[in-house]
Amino acid sequence: MTVTGESNHQAGLRLTAVDAELLADSIRSAGLKVTAPRLAVLRALTERPHSNADALFGAVRTELPGTSLQAVYGVLTSFGTAGLVRKIEPAGSPALFERRVGDNHHHIVCTRCDVVHDVDCAVGHAPCLTPADALGFDVRAAEVIYWGLCSSCQAAEHLNTTNP
Amino acid sequence: MTVTGESNHQAGLRLTAVDAELLADSIRSAGLKVTAPRLAVLRALTERPHSNADALFGAVRTELPGTSLQAVYGVLTSFGTAGLVRKIEPAGSPALFERRVGDNHHHIVCTRCDVVHDVDCAVGHAPCLTPADALGFDVRAAEVIYWGLCSSCQAAEHLNTTNP
DNA sequence: ACATTGTTTTGAATAAATCAAAACAACTGT
DNA sequence: ACAGTTGTTTTGATTTATTCAAAACAATGT
Structure with a gap:
Protein backbone atom coordinates (compact mmCIF):
# COMPACT_ATOMS: atom_id res chain seq x y z
CA MET A 1 0.00 0.00 0.00
CA GLU A 89 -29.00 6.40 17.08
CA PRO A 90 -30.23 6.32 20.65
CA ALA A 91 -32.88 8.92 21.42
CA GLY A 92 -31.40 12.24 22.41
CA SER A 93 -27.94 11.34 21.22
CA PRO A 94 -26.03 12.00 18.03
CA ALA A 95 -25.37 8.89 15.98
CA LEU A 96 -22.88 6.44 17.46
CA PHE A 97 -20.73 3.96 15.59
CA GLU A 98 -19.27 0.56 16.31
CA ARG A 99 -17.28 -2.11 14.50
CA ARG A 100 -19.27 -5.01 15.85
CA VAL A 101 -21.53 -5.90 12.94
CA GLY A 102 -23.26 -8.93 11.57
CA ASP A 103 -24.83 -10.13 14.78
CA ASN A 104 -28.01 -8.60 16.05
CA HIS A 105 -26.80 -7.43 19.40
CA HIS A 106 -28.47 -4.63 21.26
CA HIS A 107 -27.48 -1.76 23.53
CA ILE A 108 -27.92 -0.59 27.05
CA VAL A 109 -27.60 3.12 27.70
CA CYS A 110 -27.18 4.92 31.00
CA THR A 111 -29.77 7.66 31.32
CA ARG A 112 -27.47 9.63 33.58
CA CYS A 113 -23.98 9.46 32.03
CA ASP A 114 -24.88 8.22 28.54
CA VAL A 115 -22.40 5.36 28.60
CA VAL A 116 -23.32 2.64 26.11
CA HIS A 117 -22.63 -1.09 26.32
CA ASP A 118 -23.41 -3.99 24.05
CA VAL A 119 -25.87 -6.62 25.19
CA ASP A 120 -26.75 -9.83 23.48
CA CYS A 121 -30.32 -10.41 22.55
CA ALA A 122 -32.43 -11.66 25.45
CA VAL A 123 -33.14 -15.37 25.93
CA GLY A 124 -30.39 -16.70 23.70
CA HIS A 125 -31.46 -15.11 20.47
CA ALA A 126 -34.05 -12.99 18.80
CA PRO A 127 -37.22 -13.33 20.87
CA CYS A 128 -37.86 -9.71 20.06
CA LEU A 129 -37.59 -10.31 16.37
CA THR A 130 -41.18 -11.49 16.32
CA PRO A 131 -43.55 -8.76 17.38
CA ALA A 132 -46.88 -9.75 18.93
CA ASP A 133 -48.61 -8.68 15.73
CA ALA A 134 -46.49 -7.69 12.76
CA LEU A 135 -49.48 -5.97 11.12
CA GLY A 136 -48.61 -7.34 7.72
CA PHE A 137 -45.07 -6.05 7.87
CA ASP A 138 -42.18 -8.07 6.54
CA VAL A 139 -39.95 -7.61 9.58
CA ARG A 140 -36.28 -7.47 8.76
CA ALA A 141 -34.71 -6.24 11.97
CA ALA A 142 -35.44 -5.47 15.57
CA GLU A 143 -33.54 -2.89 17.46
CA VAL A 144 -33.62 -2.92 21.24
CA ILE A 145 -32.33 -0.23 23.51
CA TYR A 146 -32.39 -0.76 27.23
CA TRP A 147 -32.38 2.34 29.38
CA GLY A 148 -31.24 2.39 32.95
CA LEU A 149 -28.56 3.41 35.41
CA CYS A 150 -25.06 2.02 35.10
CA SER A 151 -23.46 0.79 38.28
CA SER A 152 -21.39 3.93 38.90
CA CYS A 153 -24.44 6.11 38.45
CA GLN A 154 -26.46 3.91 40.78
CA ALA A 155 -23.80 4.53 43.39
CA ALA A 156 -23.88 8.27 42.71
CA GLU A 157 -27.67 8.36 42.90
CA HIS A 158 -27.55 6.49 46.16
CA LEU A 159 -25.21 9.09 47.61
CA ASN A 160 -27.62 11.84 46.62
CA THR A 161 -30.51 9.98 48.19
CA THR A 162 -28.84 9.11 51.46
CA ASN A 163 -26.79 12.32 51.79
CA PRO A 164 -29.33 15.15 51.66
CA MET B 1 -62.80 27.52 30.69
CA GLU B 89 -37.08 8.94 17.99
CA PRO B 90 -36.59 6.28 15.33
CA ALA B 91 -33.21 6.39 13.67
CA GLY B 92 -33.13 8.76 10.73
CA SER B 93 -36.40 10.43 11.64
CA PRO B 94 -37.28 13.58 13.51
CA ALA B 95 -38.96 12.94 16.86
CA LEU B 96 -42.49 11.55 16.70
CA PHE B 97 -45.22 11.93 19.28
CA GLU B 98 -48.16 9.88 20.42
CA ARG B 99 -50.85 10.02 23.09
CA ARG B 100 -50.63 6.35 23.97
CA VAL B 101 -48.63 6.37 27.18
CA GLY B 102 -48.29 4.29 30.30
CA ASP B 103 -47.97 0.93 28.61
CA ASN B 104 -44.68 -0.23 27.24
CA HIS B 105 -45.73 -0.77 23.68
CA HIS B 106 -43.27 -0.70 20.83
CA HIS B 107 -43.15 0.41 17.23
CA ILE B 108 -42.78 -1.01 13.78
CA VAL B 109 -41.45 1.28 11.09
CA CYS B 110 -41.51 0.84 7.34
CA THR B 111 -38.03 1.33 5.92
CA ARG B 112 -39.49 2.43 2.62
CA CYS B 113 -42.38 4.80 3.41
CA ASP B 114 -41.62 5.54 7.08
CA VAL B 115 -45.12 4.70 8.28
CA VAL B 116 -45.18 3.83 11.97
CA HIS B 117 -47.52 1.49 13.82
CA ASP B 118 -47.82 0.46 17.42
CA VAL B 119 -47.07 -3.10 18.40
CA ASP B 120 -47.52 -4.69 21.77
CA CYS B 121 -44.53 -6.19 23.43
CA ALA B 122 -43.75 -9.67 22.14
CA VAL B 123 -44.84 -12.77 24.06
CA GLY B 124 -47.47 -11.11 26.20
CA HIS B 125 -45.33 -8.67 28.04
CA ALA B 126 -41.83 -7.48 28.57
CA PRO B 127 -39.61 -10.38 27.57
CA CYS B 128 -37.23 -7.79 26.24
CA LEU B 129 -37.13 -5.97 29.52
CA THR B 130 -34.53 -8.40 30.78
CA PRO B 131 -31.38 -8.27 28.72
CA ALA B 132 -29.19 -11.36 28.56
CA ASP B 133 -26.67 -9.63 30.78
CA ALA B 134 -27.60 -6.27 32.29
CA LEU B 135 -23.92 -5.56 33.09
CA GLY B 136 -24.79 -4.14 36.47
CA PHE B 137 -27.31 -1.69 35.07
CA ASP B 138 -30.56 -0.99 36.83
CA VAL B 139 -32.77 -1.39 33.77
CA ARG B 140 -35.79 0.87 33.78
CA ALA B 141 -37.12 0.58 30.26
CA ALA B 142 -36.69 -1.27 27.02
CA GLU B 143 -37.45 0.29 23.72
CA VAL B 144 -37.98 -1.90 20.70
CA ILE B 145 -38.21 -0.76 17.12
CA TYR B 146 -38.99 -3.27 14.43
CA TRP B 147 -37.90 -2.37 10.95
CA GLY B 148 -39.44 -3.87 7.83
CA LEU B 149 -41.65 -3.35 4.84
CA CYS B 150 -45.30 -2.49 5.36
CA SER B 151 -47.78 -4.42 3.23
CA SER B 152 -48.23 -1.67 0.62
CA CYS B 153 -44.51 -1.34 0.21
CA GLN B 154 -44.12 -5.10 -0.08
CA ALA B 155 -46.55 -4.94 -2.99
CA ALA B 156 -44.67 -2.05 -4.55
CA GLU B 157 -41.33 -3.81 -4.17
CA HIS B 158 -42.80 -6.90 -5.72
CA LEU B 159 -43.89 -4.89 -8.75
CA ASN B 160 -40.38 -3.52 -9.15
CA THR B 161 -38.93 -7.00 -8.92
CA THR B 162 -41.29 -8.69 -11.34
CA ASN B 163 -41.65 -5.77 -13.75
CA PRO B 164 -38.11 -4.94 -14.83
C1' DA C 1 -61.79 42.06 38.55
C1' DC C 2 -56.77 41.32 39.96
C1' DA C 3 -52.60 39.33 40.78
C1' DT C 4 -49.74 35.55 40.03
C1' DT C 5 -47.85 32.25 37.43
C1' DG C 6 -47.23 29.95 33.44
C1' DT C 7 -47.51 30.12 28.25
C1' DT C 8 -46.80 31.93 23.75
C1' DT C 9 -44.62 34.92 20.51
C1' DT C 10 -40.75 36.77 18.33
C1' DG C 11 -36.28 36.47 16.97
C1' DA C 12 -31.98 34.37 17.26
C1' DA C 13 -28.80 30.53 17.99
C1' DT C 14 -27.18 25.80 18.10
C1' DA C 15 -25.98 20.96 16.98
C1' DA C 16 -25.77 17.31 13.79
C1' DA C 17 -25.52 16.12 9.41
C1' DT C 18 -25.49 16.78 4.37
C1' DC C 19 -24.39 18.78 -0.23
C1' DA C 20 -21.34 20.22 -4.03
C1' DA C 21 -17.26 21.45 -6.56
C1' DA C 22 -12.50 21.38 -6.92
C1' DA C 23 -8.12 19.32 -5.41
C1' DC C 24 -6.04 15.24 -4.53
C1' DA C 25 -4.61 10.29 -3.80
C1' DA C 26 -5.19 5.17 -4.33
C1' DC C 27 -5.51 1.35 -7.22
C1' DT C 28 -5.20 -0.86 -12.17
C1' DG C 29 -2.76 -2.14 -15.96
C1' DT C 30 1.34 -1.32 -18.41
C1' DA D 1 8.19 2.87 -11.90
C1' DC D 2 4.12 5.51 -14.50
C1' DA D 3 -0.01 7.38 -16.03
C1' DG D 4 -4.98 7.13 -16.25
C1' DT D 5 -9.14 6.30 -14.00
C1' DT D 6 -11.88 6.25 -10.26
C1' DG D 7 -12.87 7.21 -5.80
C1' DT D 8 -11.77 10.19 -1.65
C1' DT D 9 -10.93 14.32 0.85
C1' DT D 10 -10.94 19.20 1.41
C1' DT D 11 -13.14 23.51 1.54
C1' DG D 12 -16.99 26.11 2.18
C1' DA D 13 -21.76 26.53 2.38
C1' DT D 14 -26.40 24.81 3.51
C1' DT D 15 -30.16 22.30 5.69
C1' DT D 16 -32.94 20.24 9.24
C1' DA D 17 -34.43 19.65 13.82
C1' DT D 18 -34.39 21.68 17.93
C1' DT D 19 -33.41 24.87 21.76
C1' DC D 20 -32.72 29.39 24.09
C1' DA D 21 -34.19 33.96 25.86
C1' DA D 22 -36.78 38.09 26.57
C1' DA D 23 -40.93 40.44 26.18
C1' DA D 24 -45.95 40.17 25.49
C1' DC D 25 -49.77 37.80 26.81
C1' DA D 26 -53.40 34.72 28.87
C1' DA D 27 -55.24 31.22 32.25
C1' DT D 28 -56.30 30.11 36.82
C1' DG D 29 -57.03 31.12 42.08
C1' DT D 30 -58.74 34.66 45.22
Whole structure:
Protein backbone atom coordinates (compact mmCIF):
# COMPACT_ATOMS: atom_id res chain seq x y z
CA MET A 1 0.00 0.00 0.00
CA THR A 2 1.06 3.59 -0.50
CA VAL A 3 -0.90 5.36 2.18
CA THR A 4 0.68 8.59 3.40
CA GLY A 5 2.02 7.83 6.84
CA GLU A 6 3.62 4.62 5.75
CA SER A 7 6.79 6.11 7.26
CA ASN A 8 5.40 4.80 10.54
CA HIS A 9 6.88 1.50 9.49
CA GLN A 10 10.35 2.97 9.88
CA ALA A 11 9.44 4.94 12.98
CA GLY A 12 9.45 1.86 15.18
CA LEU A 13 5.68 1.73 15.69
CA ARG A 14 5.69 -1.97 15.17
CA LEU A 15 2.61 -2.76 17.20
CA THR A 16 0.43 -0.16 15.59
CA ALA A 17 1.95 -1.03 12.24
CA VAL A 18 0.54 -4.54 12.65
CA ASP A 19 -2.74 -3.01 13.64
CA ALA A 20 -2.61 -0.83 10.58
CA GLU A 21 -2.23 -3.86 8.33
CA LEU A 22 -5.17 -5.58 9.97
CA LEU A 23 -7.23 -2.44 9.67
CA ALA A 24 -6.16 -2.00 6.08
CA ASP A 25 -7.18 -5.57 5.33
CA SER A 26 -10.65 -4.98 6.75
CA ILE A 27 -11.04 -1.90 4.61
CA ARG A 28 -9.74 -3.59 1.50
CA SER A 29 -11.90 -6.65 2.09
CA ALA A 30 -14.91 -4.40 2.19
CA GLY A 31 -14.02 -3.26 -1.32
CA LEU A 32 -12.88 0.19 -0.31
CA LYS A 33 -9.67 2.05 -0.99
CA VAL A 34 -7.33 2.21 1.94
CA THR A 35 -6.61 5.79 2.96
CA ALA A 36 -5.07 7.43 5.98
CA PRO A 37 -8.33 8.97 7.23
CA ARG A 38 -10.04 5.59 6.92
CA LEU A 39 -7.32 3.84 8.86
CA ALA A 40 -7.42 6.52 11.53
CA VAL A 41 -11.21 6.37 11.88
CA LEU A 42 -11.22 2.60 12.01
CA ARG A 43 -8.51 2.53 14.65
CA ALA A 44 -10.27 5.16 16.73
CA LEU A 45 -13.47 3.16 16.46
CA THR A 46 -11.65 0.01 17.54
CA GLU A 47 -10.30 1.75 20.60
CA ARG A 48 -13.53 3.46 21.56
CA PRO A 49 -16.67 1.78 20.28
CA HIS A 50 -19.94 3.71 20.53
CA SER A 51 -18.28 6.99 19.64
CA ASN A 52 -20.04 9.74 17.76
CA ALA A 53 -18.66 11.46 14.67
CA ASP A 54 -17.32 14.35 16.67
CA ALA A 55 -15.50 12.18 19.19
CA LEU A 56 -13.95 10.21 16.34
CA PHE A 57 -12.96 13.45 14.69
CA GLY A 58 -11.20 14.44 17.90
CA ALA A 59 -9.35 11.15 18.09
CA VAL A 60 -8.45 11.13 14.41
CA ARG A 61 -7.18 14.68 14.60
CA THR A 62 -4.41 13.82 17.06
CA GLU A 63 -3.22 10.96 14.86
CA LEU A 64 -3.75 12.74 11.59
CA PRO A 65 -4.09 16.51 11.91
CA GLY A 66 -5.65 18.14 8.92
CA THR A 67 -8.42 15.58 8.66
CA SER A 68 -11.75 17.31 8.28
CA LEU A 69 -14.94 16.50 10.11
CA GLN A 70 -16.60 16.00 6.75
CA ALA A 71 -14.00 13.39 5.92
CA VAL A 72 -14.93 11.55 9.10
CA TYR A 73 -18.59 11.66 8.08
CA GLY A 74 -17.63 10.47 4.63
CA VAL A 75 -15.58 7.62 6.02
CA LEU A 76 -18.38 6.58 8.35
CA THR A 77 -20.91 6.67 5.54
CA SER A 78 -18.79 4.52 3.26
CA PHE A 79 -17.99 2.14 6.12
CA GLY A 80 -21.67 1.89 6.89
CA THR A 81 -22.60 1.17 3.28
CA ALA A 82 -19.85 -1.40 3.03
CA GLY A 83 -21.05 -3.14 6.19
CA LEU A 84 -17.85 -2.39 8.06
CA VAL A 85 -19.50 -0.40 10.81
CA ARG A 86 -22.90 -0.12 12.34
CA LYS A 87 -24.57 3.13 13.23
CA ILE A 88 -26.87 3.42 16.19
CA GLU A 89 -29.00 6.40 17.08
CA PRO A 90 -30.23 6.32 20.65
CA ALA A 91 -32.88 8.92 21.42
CA GLY A 92 -31.40 12.24 22.41
CA SER A 93 -27.94 11.34 21.22
CA PRO A 94 -26.03 12.00 18.03
CA ALA A 95 -25.37 8.89 15.98
CA LEU A 96 -22.88 6.44 17.46
CA PHE A 97 -20.73 3.96 15.59
CA GLU A 98 -19.27 0.56 16.31
CA ARG A 99 -17.28 -2.11 14.50
CA ARG A 100 -19.27 -5.01 15.85
CA VAL A 101 -21.53 -5.90 12.94
CA GLY A 102 -23.26 -8.93 11.57
CA ASP A 103 -24.83 -10.13 14.78
CA ASN A 104 -28.01 -8.60 16.05
CA HIS A 105 -26.80 -7.43 19.40
CA HIS A 106 -28.47 -4.63 21.26
CA HIS A 107 -27.48 -1.76 23.53
CA ILE A 108 -27.92 -0.59 27.05
CA VAL A 109 -27.60 3.12 27.70
CA CYS A 110 -27.18 4.92 31.00
CA THR A 111 -29.77 7.66 31.32
CA ARG A 112 -27.47 9.63 33.58
CA CYS A 113 -23.98 9.46 32.03
CA ASP A 114 -24.88 8.22 28.54
CA VAL A 115 -22.40 5.36 28.60
CA VAL A 116 -23.32 2.64 26.11
CA HIS A 117 -22.63 -1.09 26.32
CA ASP A 118 -23.41 -3.99 24.05
CA VAL A 119 -25.87 -6.62 25.19
CA ASP A 120 -26.75 -9.83 23.48
CA CYS A 121 -30.32 -10.41 22.55
CA ALA A 122 -32.43 -11.66 25.45
CA VAL A 123 -33.14 -15.37 25.93
CA GLY A 124 -30.39 -16.70 23.70
CA HIS A 125 -31.46 -15.11 20.47
CA ALA A 126 -34.05 -12.99 18.80
CA PRO A 127 -37.22 -13.33 20.87
CA CYS A 128 -37.86 -9.71 20.06
CA LEU A 129 -37.59 -10.31 16.37
CA THR A 130 -41.18 -11.49 16.32
CA PRO A 131 -43.55 -8.76 17.38
CA ALA A 132 -46.88 -9.75 18.93
CA ASP A 133 -48.61 -8.68 15.73
CA ALA A 134 -46.49 -7.69 12.76
CA LEU A 135 -49.48 -5.97 11.12
CA GLY A 136 -48.61 -7.34 7.72
CA PHE A 137 -45.07 -6.05 7.87
CA ASP A 138 -42.18 -8.07 6.54
CA VAL A 139 -39.95 -7.61 9.58
CA ARG A 140 -36.28 -7.47 8.76
CA ALA A 141 -34.71 -6.24 11.97
CA ALA A 142 -35.44 -5.47 15.57
CA GLU A 143 -33.54 -2.89 17.46
CA VAL A 144 -33.62 -2.92 21.24
CA ILE A 145 -32.33 -0.23 23.51
CA TYR A 146 -32.39 -0.76 27.23
CA TRP A 147 -32.38 2.34 29.38
CA GLY A 148 -31.24 2.39 32.95
CA LEU A 149 -28.56 3.41 35.41
CA CYS A 150 -25.06 2.02 35.10
CA SER A 151 -23.46 0.79 38.28
CA SER A 152 -21.39 3.93 38.90
CA CYS A 153 -24.44 6.11 38.45
CA GLN A 154 -26.46 3.91 40.78
CA ALA A 155 -23.80 4.53 43.39
CA ALA A 156 -23.88 8.27 42.71
CA GLU A 157 -27.67 8.36 42.90
CA HIS A 158 -27.55 6.49 46.16
CA LEU A 159 -25.21 9.09 47.61
CA ASN A 160 -27.62 11.84 46.62
CA THR A 161 -30.51 9.98 48.19
CA THR A 162 -28.84 9.11 51.46
CA ASN A 163 -26.79 12.32 51.79
CA PRO A 164 -29.33 15.15 51.66
CA MET B 1 -62.80 27.52 30.69
CA THR B 2 -62.02 30.75 28.88
CA VAL B 3 -59.92 29.52 26.03
CA THR B 4 -60.01 31.71 22.92
CA GLY B 5 -62.01 29.77 20.40
CA GLU B 6 -64.79 28.92 22.82
CA SER B 7 -67.06 30.52 20.21
CA ASN B 8 -66.92 27.10 18.55
CA HIS B 9 -69.55 26.12 21.08
CA GLN B 10 -71.98 28.44 19.35
CA ALA B 11 -70.76 27.62 15.88
CA GLY B 12 -72.50 24.27 15.88
CA LEU B 13 -69.35 22.20 16.16
CA ARG B 14 -70.99 20.01 18.73
CA LEU B 15 -68.88 16.93 18.11
CA THR B 16 -65.56 18.68 18.26
CA ALA B 17 -66.84 20.73 21.21
CA VAL B 18 -67.27 17.50 23.13
CA ASP B 19 -63.84 16.52 21.99
CA ALA B 20 -62.53 19.83 23.20
CA GLU B 21 -63.89 19.22 26.67
CA LEU B 22 -62.33 15.78 26.82
CA LEU B 23 -59.06 17.15 25.59
CA ALA B 24 -59.23 19.99 28.07
CA ASP B 25 -59.85 17.52 30.86
CA SER B 26 -56.77 15.54 29.93
CA ILE B 27 -54.69 18.65 29.97
CA ARG B 28 -56.13 19.88 33.25
CA SER B 29 -55.73 16.48 34.85
CA ALA B 30 -52.06 16.56 33.95
CA GLY B 31 -51.79 19.75 35.98
CA LEU B 32 -51.34 22.03 33.01
CA LYS B 33 -53.20 25.17 32.01
CA VAL B 34 -55.63 24.69 29.19
CA THR B 35 -54.75 26.84 26.21
CA ALA B 36 -55.82 26.96 22.59
CA PRO B 37 -52.45 25.79 21.23
CA ARG B 38 -52.45 22.90 23.67
CA LEU B 39 -55.94 21.84 22.66
CA ALA B 40 -55.02 22.10 19.01
CA VAL B 41 -51.85 20.07 19.40
CA LEU B 42 -53.58 17.42 21.47
CA ARG B 43 -56.39 17.13 18.95
CA ALA B 44 -53.97 16.91 16.04
CA LEU B 45 -52.06 14.23 17.90
CA THR B 46 -55.26 12.30 18.53
CA GLU B 47 -56.09 12.37 14.86
CA ARG B 48 -52.63 11.51 13.62
CA PRO B 49 -50.49 9.64 16.09
CA HIS B 50 -46.77 9.31 15.31
CA SER B 51 -46.59 12.81 13.90
CA ASN B 52 -43.50 14.95 14.12
CA ALA B 53 -43.44 18.52 15.39
CA ASP B 54 -43.60 19.97 11.93
CA ALA B 55 -46.59 17.89 10.86
CA LEU B 56 -48.40 18.87 14.04
CA PHE B 57 -47.51 22.48 13.37
CA GLY B 58 -49.10 22.15 9.95
CA ALA B 59 -52.27 20.62 11.37
CA VAL B 60 -52.49 23.13 14.21
CA ARG B 61 -51.99 26.02 11.86
CA THR B 62 -55.17 25.30 9.92
CA GLU B 63 -57.19 25.16 13.13
CA LEU B 64 -55.41 28.01 14.83
CA PRO B 65 -53.43 30.21 12.47
CA GLY B 66 -50.86 32.32 14.22
CA THR B 67 -49.57 29.47 16.30
CA SER B 68 -45.82 29.32 16.15
CA LEU B 69 -43.68 26.26 15.64
CA GLN B 70 -41.94 27.08 18.88
CA ALA B 71 -45.28 26.96 20.65
CA VAL B 72 -45.78 23.47 19.27
CA TYR B 73 -42.39 22.45 20.58
CA GLY B 74 -43.24 24.05 23.92
CA VAL B 75 -46.56 22.24 24.11
CA LEU B 76 -44.94 18.93 23.25
CA THR B 77 -42.25 19.43 25.85
CA SER B 78 -44.75 20.24 28.60
CA PHE B 79 -46.98 17.34 27.53
CA GLY B 80 -43.99 15.06 27.63
CA THR B 81 -42.93 16.20 31.09
CA ALA B 82 -46.51 15.86 32.33
CA GLY B 83 -46.71 12.34 30.96
CA LEU B 84 -49.45 13.24 28.52
CA VAL B 85 -47.54 12.26 25.43
CA ARG B 86 -44.67 10.02 24.57
CA LYS B 87 -41.84 10.95 22.27
CA ILE B 88 -40.17 8.39 20.07
CA GLU B 89 -37.08 8.94 17.99
CA PRO B 90 -36.59 6.28 15.33
CA ALA B 91 -33.21 6.39 13.67
CA GLY B 92 -33.13 8.76 10.73
CA SER B 93 -36.40 10.43 11.64
CA PRO B 94 -37.28 13.58 13.51
CA ALA B 95 -38.96 12.94 16.86
CA LEU B 96 -42.49 11.55 16.70
CA PHE B 97 -45.22 11.93 19.28
CA GLU B 98 -48.16 9.88 20.42
CA ARG B 99 -50.85 10.02 23.09
CA ARG B 100 -50.63 6.35 23.97
CA VAL B 101 -48.63 6.37 27.18
CA GLY B 102 -48.29 4.29 30.30
CA ASP B 103 -47.97 0.93 28.61
CA ASN B 104 -44.68 -0.23 27.24
CA HIS B 105 -45.73 -0.77 23.68
CA HIS B 106 -43.27 -0.70 20.83
CA HIS B 107 -43.15 0.41 17.23
CA ILE B 108 -42.78 -1.01 13.78
CA VAL B 109 -41.45 1.28 11.09
CA CYS B 110 -41.51 0.84 7.34
CA THR B 111 -38.03 1.33 5.92
CA ARG B 112 -39.49 2.43 2.62
CA CYS B 113 -42.38 4.80 3.41
CA ASP B 114 -41.62 5.54 7.08
CA VAL B 115 -45.12 4.70 8.28
CA VAL B 116 -45.18 3.83 11.97
CA HIS B 117 -47.52 1.49 13.82
CA ASP B 118 -47.82 0.46 17.42
CA VAL B 119 -47.07 -3.10 18.40
CA ASP B 120 -47.52 -4.69 21.77
CA CYS B 121 -44.53 -6.19 23.43
CA ALA B 122 -43.75 -9.67 22.14
CA VAL B 123 -44.84 -12.77 24.06
CA GLY B 124 -47.47 -11.11 26.20
CA HIS B 125 -45.33 -8.67 28.04
CA ALA B 126 -41.83 -7.48 28.57
CA PRO B 127 -39.61 -10.38 27.57
CA CYS B 128 -37.23 -7.79 26.24
CA LEU B 129 -37.13 -5.97 29.52
CA THR B 130 -34.53 -8.40 30.78
CA PRO B 131 -31.38 -8.27 28.72
CA ALA B 132 -29.19 -11.36 28.56
CA ASP B 133 -26.67 -9.63 30.78
CA ALA B 134 -27.60 -6.27 32.29
CA LEU B 135 -23.92 -5.56 33.09
CA GLY B 136 -24.79 -4.14 36.47
CA PHE B 137 -27.31 -1.69 35.07
CA ASP B 138 -30.56 -0.99 36.83
CA VAL B 139 -32.77 -1.39 33.77
CA ARG B 140 -35.79 0.87 33.78
CA ALA B 141 -37.12 0.58 30.26
CA ALA B 142 -36.69 -1.27 27.02
CA GLU B 143 -37.45 0.29 23.72
CA VAL B 144 -37.98 -1.90 20.70
CA ILE B 145 -38.21 -0.76 17.12
CA TYR B 146 -38.99 -3.27 14.43
CA TRP B 147 -37.90 -2.37 10.95
CA GLY B 148 -39.44 -3.87 7.83
CA LEU B 149 -41.65 -3.35 4.84
CA CYS B 150 -45.30 -2.49 5.36
CA SER B 151 -47.78 -4.42 3.23
CA SER B 152 -48.23 -1.67 0.62
CA CYS B 153 -44.51 -1.34 0.21
CA GLN B 154 -44.12 -5.10 -0.08
CA ALA B 155 -46.55 -4.94 -2.99
CA ALA B 156 -44.67 -2.05 -4.55
CA GLU B 157 -41.33 -3.81 -4.17
CA HIS B 158 -42.80 -6.90 -5.72
CA LEU B 159 -43.89 -4.89 -8.75
CA ASN B 160 -40.38 -3.52 -9.15
CA THR B 161 -38.93 -7.00 -8.92
CA THR B 162 -41.29 -8.69 -11.34
CA ASN B 163 -41.65 -5.77 -13.75
CA PRO B 164 -38.11 -4.94 -14.83
C1' DA C 1 -61.79 42.06 38.55
C1' DC C 2 -56.77 41.32 39.96
C1' DA C 3 -52.60 39.33 40.78
C1' DT C 4 -49.74 35.55 40.03
C1' DT C 5 -47.85 32.25 37.43
C1' DG C 6 -47.23 29.95 33.44
C1' DT C 7 -47.51 30.12 28.25
C1' DT C 8 -46.80 31.93 23.75
C1' DT C 9 -44.62 34.92 20.51
C1' DT C 10 -40.75 36.77 18.33
C1' DG C 11 -36.28 36.47 16.97
C1' DA C 12 -31.98 34.37 17.26
C1' DA C 13 -28.80 30.53 17.99
C1' DT C 14 -27.18 25.80 18.10
C1' DA C 15 -25.98 20.96 16.98
C1' DA C 16 -25.77 17.31 13.79
C1' DA C 17 -25.52 16.12 9.41
C1' DT C 18 -25.49 16.78 4.37
C1' DC C 19 -24.39 18.78 -0.23
C1' DA C 20 -21.34 20.22 -4.03
C1' DA C 21 -17.26 21.45 -6.56
C1' DA C 22 -12.50 21.38 -6.92
C1' DA C 23 -8.12 19.32 -5.41
C1' DC C 24 -6.04 15.24 -4.53
C1' DA C 25 -4.61 10.29 -3.80
C1' DA C 26 -5.19 5.17 -4.33
C1' DC C 27 -5.51 1.35 -7.22
C1' DT C 28 -5.20 -0.86 -12.17
C1' DG C 29 -2.76 -2.14 -15.96
C1' DT C 30 1.34 -1.32 -18.41
C1' DA D 1 8.19 2.87 -11.90
C1' DC D 2 4.12 5.51 -14.50
C1' DA D 3 -0.01 7.38 -16.03
C1' DG D 4 -4.98 7.13 -16.25
C1' DT D 5 -9.14 6.30 -14.00
C1' DT D 6 -11.88 6.25 -10.26
C1' DG D 7 -12.87 7.21 -5.80
C1' DT D 8 -11.77 10.19 -1.65
C1' DT D 9 -10.93 14.32 0.85
C1' DT D 10 -10.94 19.20 1.41
C1' DT D 11 -13.14 23.51 1.54
C1' DG D 12 -16.99 26.11 2.18
C1' DA D 13 -21.76 26.53 2.38
C1' DT D 14 -26.40 24.81 3.51
C1' DT D 15 -30.16 22.30 5.69
C1' DT D 16 -32.94 20.24 9.24
C1' DA D 17 -34.43 19.65 13.82
C1' DT D 18 -34.39 21.68 17.93
C1' DT D 19 -33.41 24.87 21.76
C1' DC D 20 -32.72 29.39 24.09
C1' DA D 21 -34.19 33.96 25.86
C1' DA D 22 -36.78 38.09 26.57
C1' DA D 23 -40.93 40.44 26.18
C1' DA D 24 -45.95 40.17 25.49
C1' DC D 25 -49.77 37.80 26.81
C1' DA D 26 -53.40 34.72 28.87
C1' DA D 27 -55.24 31.22 32.25
C1' DT D 28 -56.30 30.11 36.82
C1' DG D 29 -57.03 31.12 42.08
C1' DT D 30 -58.74 34.66 45.22
